[in-house]
Amino acid sequence: MASSSHLSVPLSQILFPRSLLQNPHAAQSSVATWWTATETYYNLITSKKTSPLILSLGSQILDESYSLGKSLSNKQIVQLASNGGQKDAINVVLTSSDVAVEGFCSSKCGTHGSSLSAKNINGKRSKFAYIWVGNSETQCPGHCAWPFHQPMYGPQNPPLIAPNNDVGLDGMVISLASLLAGTATNPFGNGYFQGPKEAPLEAASACPGVFGKGAYPGYAGDLLVDSTTGASYNAHGVNGRKYMLPALFDPSTSTCSTLV
Known part of the structure; x- marks a missing residue:
């Protein structure tokens, strides 16, 4: 999993993918x-126990000069993603709060897809998967950073305190986690999803707004609360970091499964 960033990546986001690699038994409610x-989806296709989904971290590219400008099209997002690995790769593009992206805020907080490699590898062009997530802090936090910001629509309950004290970045972690789960289970558009292929409900997007047990519209669910900061979270990461991660649809029970 490589990362290409249109500007800089803060520590909380660097540590989030590392947290995925932790021993899942290290903490009761951990990122790992x-x-x-996500392995539940793979176990559905075979009676044999499958190997765990293993991620390894690739290189990180910082585009501090905004090489493609501060207003990006979907095609340019793919162009940035193609700077990463071209085979067996998930290339993640993160854009900073001063970068506008086609469709950002109006219809999406991030997206995932796939593209053909630019060069032949062993005589063939392979596919790579990519994810893009934008920082909504100054553009649409009510749309892309809930429950850490007052929502744009619906019930107006008070926002929760973000676990890393950054509304925009903690919102990005939620979107990144959701899209990573979608990429793992539906990388090329022909995997696991519900509804039409053009607007699929995937592992996390099938459970919108659900972060803990008892969730309902406007209420994220019963969450863990940091006794010192008052921040809400549901997952422990490396180096003592805390995160809010979305519920995932469990295909074996047809319910939304939460960590807490």
Whole structure:
């Protein structure tokens, strides 16, 4: 999993993917435990126990000069993603709060897809998967950073305190986690999803707004609360970091499964 960033990547986001690699038994509600839920989808296709989904971290590219400008099209997002690995790769593009992206805020907080490699590898062009997530802090936090910001629509309950004290970045972690689960279970558009292929409900997007047990519209669910900061979270990461991760749809029970 490589990362290409249109500007800089903060520590909390660097540590989030590392947290996926932790021993899932290291903490009761850990990021790694959340990730193992994606294995349920793979176990559906075979009676034999499958190998766990293993991620390894690739290189990180910082585009501090905004090489493609501060207003990006979907095609340019793919162009940035193609700077990463071209085979067996998930290339993640993160854009900073001062970068506008086609469709950002109006219809999406991030997206995932796939593209053909630019060069032949062993005589063939392979596919790579990519994810893009934008920082909504100054553009649409009510749309892309809930429950850490007042929502744009619906019930107006008070926002929760973000676990890393950054509304925009903690919102990005939620989107990144959701899209990573979608990429793992439906990388090329022909995997696991509900509804039409053009607007699929995937592992996390099938459970919108659900982060803990008892969730309902406007209420994220019963969450863990940091006794010192008052921040809400549901997952432990490396170096003592805390995160909010979305519920994942469990195909074996047809319910939304939460960490807490």
